[in-house]
Amino acid sequence: MSLTSLGEPLHRLTHAYRAFMRSAVVDAGISLPITHLRVLKAIWKQERCTAQFIAQRMRRDKAQITRVLNELLGEGLIVKVENPGDRRSQLLRLTPDGESMIDRMQAVETIAMDRMTRHLKPDDVDTFITLANVMADNLQNAGGEAGATTTGEPNHAKTGTP
Amino acid sequence: MSLTSLGEPLHRLTHAYRAFMRSAVVDAGISLPITHLRVLKAIWKQERCTAQFIAQRMRRDKAQITRVLNELLGEGLIVKVENPGDRRSQLLRLTPDGESMIDRMQAVETIAMDRMTRHLKPDDVDTFITLANVMADNLQNAGGEAGATTTGEPNHAKTGTP
DNA sequence: TCCACGTAGTTGACAGTATCAACCAGCCGG
DNA sequence: CCGGCTGGTTGATACTGTCAACTACGTGGA
Numbered sequence: 001m002s003l004t005s006l007g008e009p010l011h012r013l014t015h016a017y018r019a020f021m022r023s024a025v026v027d028a029g030i031s032l033p034i035t036h037l038r039v040l041k042a043i044w045k046q047e048r049c050t051a052q053f054i055a056q057r058m059r060r061d062k063a064q065i066t067r068v069l070n071e072l073l074g075e076g077l078i079v080k081v082e083n084p085g086d087r088r089s090q091l092l093r094l095t096p097d098g099e100s101m102i103d104r105m106q107a108v109e110t111i112a113m114d115r116m117t118r119h120l121k122p123d124d125v126d127t128f129i130t131l132a133n134v135m136a137d138n139l140q141n142a143g144g145e146a147g148a149t150t151t152g153e154p155n156h157a158k159t160g161t162p
Numbered sequence: 163m164s165l166t167s168l169g170e171p172l173h174r175l176t177h178a179y180r181a182f183m184r185s186a187v188v189d190a191g192i193s194l195p196i197t198h199l200r201v202l203k204a205i206w207k208q209e210r211c212t213a214q215f216i217a218q219r220m221r222r223d224k225a226q227i228t229r230v231l232n233e234l235l236g237e238g239l240i241v242k243v244e245n246p247g248d249r250r251s252q253l254l255r256l257t258p259d260g261e262s263m264i265d266r267m268q269a270v271e272t273i274a275m276d277r278m279t280r281h282l283k284p285d286d287v288d289t290f291i292t293l294a295n296v297m298a299d300n301l302q303n304a305g306g307e308a309g310a311t312t313t314g315e316p317n318h319a320k321t322g323t324p
Numbered sequence: 325t326c327c328a329c330g331t332a333g334t335t336g337a338c339a340g341t342a343t344c345a346a347c348c349a350g351c352c353g354g
Numbered sequence: 355c356c357g358g359c360t361g362g363t364t365g366a367t368a369c370t371g372t373c374a375a376c377t378a379c380g381t382g383g384a
Contacts, residue, residue: 006275006287007179009294011200014176015221016301017169018371033340038173052361059177061343066363088350088361113168116297125168128293131286132171135278139178180342195369214332223372228334250332250379331380341370351360 020115024108030101032075037105039068040094043078044102049092050083059140077101183274190270192263194237199267201230202256205240206264211254212245221302239263 021034030037042057043049051069055062069092072078077098080090094102117125183196192199204219205211213231217224231254234240239260242252256264279287 013294013298016298136175
């Protein structure tokens with residue numbers, strides 16, 4: 001396989017994964033988009049979680065994170081609490097509904113991962129994860145070249161016409 | 163690493179890859195979105211290419227493929243030719259402009275792949291591709307369960323509220 | 325030969341994902 | 355005290371993705 005055949009498998013896997021997750025999430029009676037679920041999970045995992053932390057961790061524009069957080073707030077899955085250390089910032093916490101949404105998500109993720117990794121050995125999965133992380137790091141640590149900078153938000157590419 | 167940590171690395175790699183490609187494509191003076199470029203490439207690779215073929219190959223909704231094709235048509239990068247074997251269908255061909263766009267794309271892809279695979283051995287890349295294809299197959303060959311069916315377009319999940 | 329059923333492609337509508345720009349309130353170091 | 359920077363917000367826009375309904379056409383069976 002030549003190097004130039006890396007992009008298509010990645011696109012294909014990504015698309016299959018997202019389509020599967022969308023379907024599985026609907027089957028589980030969850031009506032949140034995938035990004036909302038990932039943000040919820042980030043809040044669940046990280047103590048003293050802020051929007052700024054999530055934007056950095058997920059490499060997303062802070063504007064988008066703000067919108068997602070506000071929708072989760074509207075759904076009653078999170079609350080925003082004043083950050084005593086920085087009055088510009090709010091700490092994010094899951095509500096009891098948010099906690100139970102996390103439980104349901106984990107069930108969905110387990111199904112997805114089981115399906116994805118069918119017939120694969122645990123070593124294979126670990127290998128894939130390692131390689132994926134290395135490649136993502138390579139792309140993100142472009143150091144001023146095309147793509148993301150090493151810290152904070154990436155310097156953004158302009159796409160399409162105004 | 164536990165199984166449940168597979169989703170995040172995949173999301174992260176996907177996002178990094180798309181962001182990098184968007185930036186690299188802009189740097190190359192190309193103003194087409196990534197999906198347009200992939201459709202162009204599918205037409206370039208496949209003789210007697212049709213919209214239906216692309217929709218199947220890329221696992222996309224035929225409506226979206228039609229729209230992308232019409233934009234490529236508007237840019238003068240492809241032409242639609244009547245299919246003598248099926249009057250419902252059109253065969254797609256690249257114009258000279260389309261051919262030169264393919265050349266510029268290949269240059270961008272080479273940069274992206276070189277960057278992505280920095281410090282990786284060719285065996286690693288082959289392993290990644292193999293694993294990605296297996297996982298995508300696993301997700302797509304769900305045979306009536308959540309996710310795609312084995313042939314044609316997947317049965318679609320309804321997301322969000324109407 | 326006719327027709328029911330299915331397919332290829334199109335168009336309308338809508339939602340999710342993603343980014344850029346400009347802004348305000350607040351933080352912090354000189 | 356203030357300039358520069360940061361956290362978060364809002365407006366605007368583009369890209370990606372799907373569902374539904376439609377028309378023209380293909381095909382196999384009655």
